[in-house]
Amino acid sequence: MADQSQPQDDYLSRVFAATSTSESTNLYDQWASTYDADMVSHDFKAPRIVAETLAEYVNTASKSSAVIVDAGCGSGAVGLQLKNVGFTGPIDGLDLSQGMLDVARKTDAYRDLKITDLTKRVDASDGEYDGLTCCGTFTHSHLGPEPLEEFVRVVKKGGVLVATVLEMHWVEKGFEREVERLRESGSVEVLEKEVHAYRKQSGGGRVLVLRRL
Ligand SMILES: C[S@@+](CC[C@H](N)C(=O)[O-])C[C@H]1O[C@@H](n2cnc3c(N)ncnc32)[C@H](O)[C@@H]1O
Structure with a gap:
């Protein structure tokens, strides 16, 4: 209660x-x-920015067939925005909160919604998805950079990951280092990591865009 x-x-x-x-x-x-x-x-614009960013990197023809996973989907804001920008294929949502997943289900934007702890192995095969979004979940008391490698695993070669990362955590919590490690290991290309003002009083956040190699 x-x-x-x-x-x-x-x-x-x-x-x-x-x-x-x-x-x-x-x-x-x-x-x-x-x-x-x-x-x-809170003027939270990140779901729209994340969906529009993914749309920039996926060509129009494959938008209707792209299979996407939304990690930390919450109440489904990103799923709705993905539909708005033309992703008409299946979107799976993963989150730890059943209450948030129940709200996400009502959006009708998702194929499947699963209780998932993103600090653990994700229940998906290697390269299962064309795209992955993670919005507002690399933030205070939520996720550190550790799940990034697992996120990369579930995206197919050539697929794209878009995640927001709170700017004050980018260096301090090791996101910059982990992204560099993934890049150096040859598993990703870094397409973007620009700072956006996507929530009031947040100090800004990176919109990180990776292509799986
Ligand atoms: C600020 S909300 C963002 C929700 C949605 N992506 C959005 O943009 O509106 C963060 C979400 O991350 C989820 N979350 C936090 N820690 C998690 C974890 N370890 N595994 C899965 N989900 C987690 C929360 O339950 C919550 O729904």
Whole structure:
């Protein structure tokens, strides 16, 4: 049951302060029904930017057949934006919060929605997807850079990954180093890593675009 002592629009700072995955997941379960409206007030533009960025790197002809996985899909904002920019093929969503997945299901944007802990091996074969999105999940008290290698594994050669990474974590939490390691190992080409202002008071974030080699 939701903690009525906290204003609902304070959920963002509460998930950022969570000290365990179970605390964060419980908060997202409580927040799910009002998450989308709250994020409008935070001027969260990242889902649209992520979808438009993926569309830039996937040619028009394959947009209708591309199979995409949305890691940390939450309530489905990225899935809806992907449909808006012309990805009419299957999109699978992965998230730890059942409450958020229940909201995502109502968007009708996803083929499959699965409870998944992204710090563990993803239940998908090597190269299963043409594209992967991960929006707003490389952030405070969520994911460090460790899942990037697993994300690369599930994308096919030539496929594209688009992820947002909070700018203040880019160097400090080792994202820059991990991306460089993946590049040097020959598993990815770095297509973009520009800083965007995609959420109010966030200090900006990188929109990281990798092509699987
Ligand atoms: C800020 S929300 C972003 C949701 C959505 N991508 C969007 O752009 O609106 C972060 C999401 O990451 C999920 N998450 C956090 N840690 C996770 C983990 N270890 N495995 C899977 N999902 C996780 C949360 O449940 C939440 O739905």
